[in-house]
Amino acid sequence: MIISSPDDYREAAQRRLPPFLFHYIDGGAYAEQTLRRNVEDFQAVALRQRVLKNMADLSLETRLFDETLRLPIVLAPVGLTGMFARRGEVQAARAAASRGIPFTLSTVSVCPIEEVAPAIDRPMWFQLYVLRDRGFMKDALERAKAAGVKTLVFTVDMPVPGARYRDARSGMSGPNAPVRRMVQAMTHPGWAWDVGVRGLPHDLGNVSRYLGKATGLADYIGWLGANFDPSISWKDLEWIREFWDGPMIIKGILDPQDARDAVTFGADGIVVSNHGGRQLDGVLSTARALPAVAGAVNGRLRVLVDSGIRNGLDVVRALALGADAAMIGRPFVYALAAGGEAGVANLLDLIETEIRVAMTLTGATSISAIGRDLIADA
Secondary structure (H helix, E strand, C coil): CCCCCCCHHHHHHHHHCCHHHHHHHHCCCCCCHHHHHHHHHHHCCCECCCCCCCCCCCCCCEEECCEEECCCEEECCCCCHHHCCCCHHHHHHHHHHHCCCCEEECCCCCCCHHHHHHHCCCCCEEEEECECCHHHHHHHHHHHHHCCCCEEEEECCCCCCCCCHHHHHHCCCCCCHHHHHHHHHHCCHHHHHHHHHCCCCCCCHHHHHHHCCCCCHHHHHHHHHHHECCCCCHHHHHHHHHHCCCCEEEEEECCHHHHHHHHHHCCCEEEECCHHHCCCCCCCCHHHHHHHHHHHHCCCCEEEECCCCCCHHHHHHHHHCCCCEEEECHHHHHHHHHHHHHHHHHHHHHHHHHHHHHHHHHCCCCHHHCCHHHECCC
């Protein structure tokens, strides 16, 4: 199929992937209302079109945590990315590095830290959960440091797993899931050969290194679910703040008071996020939550946002609503599934073009010039 926009990659990914993988990345929690509102509410943000503003000198570069980013974008952490393309985390990280932006490796990646970090020529970011097994957390942090990781993304909105009904229906979980996944793989031979056979091993690389044995999808659902810690509070993060001497970002903020608490805690940044609508359905979309959260921190730390951003126009909308940069998850995974490293690189090129067009037609010559005054009804 012809790829002419970021949205085209979703259809291409659906064709290539076994249903259990497509619906895992495509789905949300409960009735998926927040999943839909995340997209719809960004689309509803109207921008002011300006003309005759001399846009000859336009720059998309920005500085974030002492890094220069060619685009105001970071690839978000996505679990099991290596199941969507052969050694998928490595391919996505290379594409991000080639376009001058960070890639964030998930705790529950297929490829371990030690495989991904040497594959790129810039430091990657690393995402970690608060888990019952503090030994695993310490081990992961030490290994990330040893691999040259500077920026830590701490996901705090998963004290319990969300109710993702689509996963049970698709075969990702539920009765006879392994058999259902095997049948689906057999009906998608392109994926089965390239990823299912050539992409081995299919384990949780970071977890396997710690446990000293191979892991798989059953461990992803079982080990991770058993290690979520509903008792966590800000004090449980204090030892990590002391241990980690680089930028520390708290991901999963929707409420202004939680954002103020992140400032008090000493975080360097936050991600306004509802986990892509995959946790508590019915909460605010990030487009609606972002202005109040950004106002609450008032420049005291850097604000990123994810959940619902599907293209370059959405990135500009996010910056106008108060973000310093945007994280994208689903779009890059769709592109990775459809076209590997080249697909992700092309997606980022499409997004860059869309950002340039939006900035040109709103009169913003730099990323720092994108603010609330670009919103038509601000």
